[in-house]
Amino acid sequence: MKEKCVGCGAIIQTEDISKKGYIDPLVYEKKKEDFYCKRCFLLRNYNSNIEYEFDSKEYLENLESIKENNGLIVHVVDIFDLNGTLLTNINKLFNTKNIIFAFNKVDLYMNSININRINHYLRVLLKDLNIKYIDLALISSFKANDIQNLIDLIAKYKGNKNVYFVGMTNVGKSSIINKIIKNMVNEENIITVSNTMNTTTDNIYIPYDKKTYLVDTPGIINKKHLMYYLDKESLETITPKKFIKPKTFQLFPKQTLFIQGFARIDFVNGERSSFVTNFNNDLLIHRTKLENADDFYEKHVDDILKIPNTQERIRLGNIKVLTFNFDLEDKIDLVISGLGFISIYGEGKIEIKTFKNVDITKRKAII
Numbered sequence: 001m002k003e004k005c006v007g008c009g010a011i012i013q014t015e016d017i018s019k020k021g022y023i024d025p026l027v028y029e030k031k032k033e034d035f036y037c038k039r040c041f042l043l044r045n046y047n048s049n050i051e052y053e054f055d056s057k058e059y060l061e062n063l064e065s066i067k068e069n070n071g072l073i074v075h076v077v078d079i080f081d082l083n084g085t086l087l088t089n090i091n092k093l094f095n096t097k098n099i100i101f102a103f104n105k106v107d108l109y110m111n112s113i114n115i116n117r118i119n120h121y122l123r124v125l126l127k128d129l130n131i132k133y134i135d136l137a138l139i140s141s142f143k144a145n146d147i148q149n150l151i152d153l154i155a156k157y158k159g160n161k162n163v164y165f166v167g168m169t170n171v172g173k174s175s176i177i178n179k180i181i182k183n184m185v186n187e188e189n190i191i192t193v194s195n196t197m198n199t200t201t202d203n204i205y206i207p208y209d210k211k212t213y214l215v216d217t218p219g220i221i222n223k224k225h226l227m228y229y230l231d232k233e234s235l236e237t238i239t240p241k242k243f244i245k246p247k248t249f250q251l252f253p254k255q256t257l258f259i260q261g262f263a264r265i266d267f268v269n270g271e272r273s274s275f276v277t278n279f280n281n282d283l284l285i286h287r288t289k290l291e292n293a294d295d296f297y298e299k300h301v302d303d304i305l306k307i308p309n310t311q312e313r314i315r316l317g318n319i320k321v322l323t324f325n326f327d328l329e330d331k332i333d334l335v336i337s338g339l340g341f342i343s344i345y346g347e348g349k350i351e352i353k354t355f356k357n358v359d360i361t362k363r364k365a366i367i
């Protein structure tokens with residue numbers, strides 16, 4: 001069989017349901033063309049998901065072949081999750097003269113922040129990381145104008161090369177390509193869009209002109225990313241769909257903030273400080289006294305806090321403790337990879353209790 005799934009590009013097969021491209025033999029017999037593999041079919045029709053393996057050797061070989069083709073690379077990054085989705089080794093993977101950055105999901109910031117400042121922040125960040133590229137764009141795949149700007153940018157640099165979209169899973173690659181196609185040929189949702197892992201399982205070639213293609217490449221899964229450990233329902237709850245309303249907490253020492261059940265921030269000592277949380281609006285942020293925090297967690301881990309659930313907590317691993325200091329010289333963000341961030345301004349020391357597989361880092365404040 002050489003047919004490919006219209007949704008994800010995987011080669012259609014009828015033997016192994018746990019592998020990509022699976023389709024029921026009876027369906028295969030009946031259908032003959034325009035196949036959707038079982039996974040894409042379920043995703044499109046019931047929004048449900050089946051798990052299968054991801055072969056990283058295959059993925060690396062794919063990157064190698066993209067490199068050989070020397071096409072234009074559009075590295076799509078989730079602007080709300082820079083730590084989790086920016087490929088800092090991108091210059092090792094591809095020719096530096098051919099890389100465009102598309103920082104997606106900028107709509108999540110829209111109301112709370114000046115876009116020029118983020119643009120500046122990103123340029124400085126890339127410079128600090130010594131990452132070379134030819135151009136960058138801040139976009140939302142939901143905004144037609146932004147997509148048009150990206151199309152113009154691609155047209156400016158592509159010459160007679162293919163255009164490869166690369167990035168982590170869930171950054172919005174398929175959404176962007178769908179919108180580009182829509183803009184070009186007015187056909188919607190050809191590639192399956194979802195927020196589960198590995199929606200895009202193989203390269204998908206979409207004709208751009210007579211000689212070249214837009215290529216959707218498989219998403220890379222970051223094992224540091226929360227997405228790797230959560231069920232679909234939890235993932236829905238933590239993934240922001242519209243702009244994020246920052247919430248401000250003025251905390252005194254000996255107070256605690258729970259970030260749903262993912263992390264607990266104990267303000268150990270210092271001066272009254274401001275903690276501004278930037279997470280999906282539905283995520284629960286609960287303030288309590290430090291002395292009551294243990295009790296609260298024990299009593300309410302499964303009802304008020306609820307996420308992560310018991311199974312997810314097992315996958316996330318043992319509890320670890322991280323310590324951070326902050327002072328009035330520098331406003332900092334604490335980034336919880338895959339979840340969001342907390343901007344802290346003030347003076348003091350915090351202790352964070354979280355799971356082994358939750359990645360929390362400190363950066364210079366973005367806003």
Ligand code: GDP
Pocket residue numbers: 104105106107108139140141142168169170171172173174175176192193194195199200219239240241242
């Ligand atoms: P891919 O795995 O990189 O191909 O990502 P998808 O295109 O499947 O998108 C993953 C999730 O991000 C979906 O829930 C999309 O609706 C969402 N998404 C994609 N683009 C945007 C965007 O510009 N803004 C926001 N807020 N969400 C987006």
